Amino acid sequence: NESGISEVTVEVPMNIALVKYWGKRDEKLILPLNDSISLTVDKLTARTTIRMIQGVGKHTVEINDEKVELSSNKRYQTVFDEALRLQRKRKEDSNGNENRSVSHHFEVISTTNFPVAAGLASSAAGFAAIALAIQQLLNLDDIQANRLARIGSGSACRSMSGGLVHWKKGEKDDGSDCVAVKTKDDNWTDLYCVILVFNDGRKKVGSSEGMRWTRETSTLLKHRIEKVVPERIDLIKKAYATRNFEDLARVIMADSNQFHAVCLDTIPPIRYLNESSWQLIETVEKFNQPEIKAAYTFDAGPNACVIVQKKDVSKFINALIRDIQINTDDLETLPEEFRSIEYQK
Numbered sequence: 001n002e003s004g005i006s007e008v009t010v011e012v013p014m015n016i017a018l019v020k021y022w023g024k025r026d027e028k029l030i031l032p033l034n035d036s037i038s039l040t041v042d043k044l045t046a047r048t049t050i051r052m053i054q055g056v057g058k059h060t061v062e063i064n065d066e067k068v069e070l071s072s073n074k075r076y077q078t079v080f081d082e083a084l085r086l087q088r089k090r091k092e093d094s095n096g097n098e099n100r101s102v103s104h105h106f107e108v109i110s111t112t113n114f115p116v117a118a119g120l121a122s123s124a125a126g127f128a129a130i131a132l133a134i135q136q137l138l139n140l141d142d143i144q145a146n147r148l149a150r151i152g153s154g155s156a157c158r159s160m161s162g163g164l165v166h167w168k169k170g171e172k173d174d175g176s177d178c179v180a181v182k183t184k185d186d187n188w189t190d191l192y193c194v195i196l197v198f199n200d201g202r203k204k205v206g207s208s209e210g211m212r213w214t215r216e217t218s219t220l221l222k223h224r225i226e227k228v229v230p231e232r233i234d235l236i237k238k239a240y241a242t243r244n245f246e247d248l249a250r251v252i253m254a255d256s257n258q259f260h261a262v263c264l265d266t267i268p269p270i271r272y273l274n275e276s277s278w279q280l281i282e283t284v285e286k287f288n289q290p291e292i293k294a295a296y297t298f299d300a301g302p303n304a305c306v307i308v309q310k311k312d313v314s315k316f317i318n319a320l321i322r323d324i325q326i327n328t329d330d331l332e333t334l335p336e337e338f339r340s341i342e343y344q345k
């Protein structure tokens, strides 16, 4: 507008990896060692307003009413620098070579409806929201926006579209072929994700540090990247396309387990799961007899994401109530259609 401020608000969902990303081949451009594939969880979102303000000033970021210390969170600076570089480039392109750049700074206000940094990929939704908002402000193409999300937080590039999203590691050193793309299939709308928050504190070992240690010390990681991941990506795509829940679930659980095994295979070992996580794994294993109806998966934290088909959500919630001491008041967060008579206290 005339005061030199442009503003955009977007709402972007988190995503949960079914085949995990763990390890970078380039820490600056955030290029992963392996492909990954995720589902977008549309009920868990980061709602973000970005203002781009003309004139010299400091960027500010506020998440859930708390100011983010940008000097210790360099990723934001990287994203803003890249956005302003793209903006200058566009100006130069349209004004010939005449570079009449005016300085700008950004103000970001974001609220998430789930815990930040507890292994629930909240940074993914947050950076994806920033990237999407900047895309709209600066009229960027999808590849540029995808890269912007990625250099904020790798897994964020998978939140730029809905459904089943494949983040291809690419081969090139400049990252130009490293993008997350929505798979062609229609979304499998019958899939639900039950999230169990066992601990909403910040994780002990951040993913960047953890990935570096694993890459430097784990022998299992090498095997995983070369032999296991490519096959699993194909299996997930196939199972999703044919709506084969059992096959999908088997791969999801195996990959979550291997990711945590790779963390344990790191020196010093990294342990993200806690006693509650293990109890949940046991509950799911029991629930899956004789037929697989649920799949657990854990990111870099103890909180679980359990994927179930709509028809089995009630049964699964009942199994949870029976097996682990969940507070039935927490069930309030369930969608209306699942708050049925079956799980009264």
Ligand code: PMV
Binding pocket: 016, 017, 019, 020, 021, 022, 036, 121, 123, 124, 153, 154, 155, 156, 207, 208, 299, 300
């Ligand atoms: O994007 P980051 O740096 O937060 O890394 C995410 C890593 C995992 O959540 C553990 C796995 C994944 O693919 O999302």
